[in-house]
Amino acid sequence: MFNKILIANRGEIAIRVMRACREMGIATVAVFSEADKNALHAKYADEAYLIGPAPASQSYLNIDSIIDVAEKTKAEAIHPGYGFLAENANFARACEEQGIKFIGPSSRAMEKMGNKIEARKIMKKASVPIVPGSDGEIDDADKAVDIAEEIGYPIVLKASAGGGGIGMKVVSRREELEHVIESTQAVAKSAFGDATLFIEKYLAKPRHIEFQVLADSKGNTIHVNERECSIQRRHQKLIEETPSPIVTEQLRKKIGTLAVKSARAVKYENAGTVEFIYSKGKFYFLEMNTRLQVEHPITEITTGIDLVKEQIKIAAGEELEIGPKEVKHFGHAIECRINAEDPLNDFAPSPGKITRYRSPGGPGIRIDSGVRMGYTISPYYDPMISKLVAWGRNRRETIARMNRALTEYIISGVTTNIPFHKAVMNDEAFQQGELSTDFIEERNIIAKIPAIIEADKARESKLQEIFRDDKRIVAISAAVSSYMSMVKKAE
Numbered sequence: 001m002f003n004k005i006l007i008a009n010r011g012e013i014a015i016r017v018m019r020a021c022r023e024m025g026i027a028t029v030a031v032f033s034e035a036d037k038n039a040l041h042a043k044y045a046d047e048a049y050l051i052g053p054a055p056a057s058q059s060y061l062n063i064d065s066i067i068d069v070a071e072k073t074k075a076e077a078i079h080p081g082y083g084f085l086a087e088n089a090n091f092a093r094a095c096e097e098q099g100i101k102f103i104g105p106s107s108r109a110m111e112k113m114g115n116k117i118e119a120r121k122i123m124k125k126a127s128v129p130i131v132p133g134s135d136g137e138i139d140d141a142d143k144a145v146d147i148a149e150e151i152g153y154p155i156v157l158k159a160s161a162g163g164g165g166i167g168m169k170v171v172s173r174r175e176e177l178e179h180v181i182e183s184t185q186a187v188a189k190s191a192f193g194d195a196t197l198f199i200e201k202y203l204a205k206p207r208h209i210e211f212q213v214l215a216d217s218k219g220n221t222i223h224v225n226e227r228e229c230s231i232q233r234r235h236q237k238l239i240e241e242t243p244s245p246i247v248t249e250q251l252r253k254k255i256g257t258l259a260v261k262s263a264r265a266v267k268y269e270n271a272g273t274v275e276f277i278y279s280k281g282k283f284y285f286l287e288m289n290t291r292l293q294v295e296h297p298i299t300e301i302t303t304g305i306d307l308v309k310e311q312i313k314i315a316a317g318e319e320l321e322i323g324p325k326e327v328k329h330f331g332h333a334i335e336c337r338i339n340a341e342d343p344l345n346d347f348a349p350s351p352g353k354i355t356r357y358r359s360p361g362g363p364g365i366r367i368d369s370g371v372r373m374g375y376t377i378s379p380y381y382d383p384m385i386s387k388l389v390a391w392g393r394n395r396r397e398t399i400a401r402m403n404r405a406l407t408e409y410i411i412s413g414v415t416t417n418i419p420f421h422k423a424v425m426n427d428e429a430f431q432q433g434e435l436s437t438d439f440i441e442e443r444n445i446i447a448k449i450p451a452i453i454e455a456d457k458a459r460e461s462k463l464q465e466i467f468r469d470d471k472r473i474v475a476i477s478a479a480v481s482s483y484m485s486m487v488k489k490a491e
């Protein structure tokens with residue numbers, strides 16, 4: 001097992017990984033940018049090093065300086081978290097070349113899955129169902145027209161180097177095709193440095209259901225159930241749950257087997273997620289995410305498996321202790337991503353200083369967060385405040401708990417999407433498990449938010465009474481920091 005791991009990330013996920021390390025007796029090294037000098041992840045670690053200015057391109061994406069810190073501190077492995085360098089094959093390769101273990105898949109598996117045309121080919125060969133579409137690259141309009149006529153409009157043009165919805169364009173009519181190919185190529189070229197496109201049949205109002213897989217270096221590959229992530233906005237997931245309301249035990253077995261097949265087809269190692277799109281009773285492979293995902297906690301609390309520890313053990317060459325028959329699922333879990341953003345202003349980020357903060361607790365609640373009272377959410381990074389996870393014996397109890405926890409959450413100083421989450425939890429279709437990627441528009445969720453904010457204001461005075469002490473703490477810390485800056489100036 002490793003003695004020391006560097007965590008090439010920030011915020012809640014950096015802390016999440018360090019927590020696993022601490023439980024395993026592994027020392028931790030944090031890296032931080034100039035904007036994160038006071039960030040909790042830098043304080044939580046056993047050692048922390050400044051790697052550059054605030055912009056991610058000069059700090060959390062700076063491969064050379066991160067590898068430098070790993071070498072200097074004799075860290076034997078690097079955990080990339082999610083985002084930043086997590087799916088960067090060049091980074092994985094740089095680690096491999098320096099003899100530092102990258103806690104994730106091989107750069108080769110990452111590259112194969114990163115190329116969506118290649119991934120489609122691999123899945124087709126492994127007889128995993130893919131969305132009807134082109135076998136390879138689309139380079140001219142004539143070929144595109146032929147394929148579109150064959151599968152029928154609407155179709156969707158996607159960037160082969162894309163993923164997560166960027167460089168994706170729906171085409172409903174033949175007349176638009178030529179023009180949209182050109183514009184999508186341009187987008188793909190500027191976003192990914194690669195203009196290669198492919199075509200798929202466009203599936204309207206689908207559900208997004210993904211399977212978590214774990215694969216060790218000895219050839220054992222298992223799935224640890226699905227997560228449904230249909231409630232999203234502009235490809236940004238907002239609410240995830242497990243089990244999916246539409247996945248029966250029989251379906252889980254069937255699609256889970258396909259997920260394992262997908263991972264085996266690229267000799268996948270470590271934790272990964274196989275994304276499926278579900279439409280009109282059918283599942284299709286969409287893409288594979290070669291990283292730990294934001295929503296991993298809902299899998300953890302319903303299976304009892306610590307996915308980060310499993311990642312570390314796999315990277316250290318250990319064999320999976322859990323076989324496919326030992327994977328259980330207990331009850332139901334939902335995650336709400338609590339973001340500093342304004343759902344009434346097109347979900348615009350709302351960075352700034354958190355002046356009051358009290359997170360919920362009690363039965364069935366887990367919070368993963370990298371903030372605290374007095375912390376400033378930086379405009380440079382993702383404005384996530386926390387992941388609020390609720391567990392219950394069944395979906396009903398879980399929704400009730402999530403609702404209760406949301407009413408306990410106190411955050412001042414920044415606008416949050418908590419009222420949005422309350423609107424969803426109280427929506428009838430949501431409660432019935434009727435989800436789709438168009439859920440927010442279809443259910444007109446945004447229109448329900450003002451009334452929720454009004455009702456929350458009415459409770460405000462009560463909450464202030466409860467959190468009187470917290471306000472005092474803010475006053476003290478403000479006084480201390482102004483005193484400290486006076487002392488510094490005097491020096």
Ligand code: MV4
Binds near residue numbers: 163
């Ligand atoms: C699709 C689709 C409909 N038809 N492909 C968006 C992100 C990327 N992973 C693929 N995505 C989609 N691909 C076909 N052929 C609809 C989406 C899609 C979507 C997928 C998953 C989760 C949320 C989504 C939101 C809008 C569109």
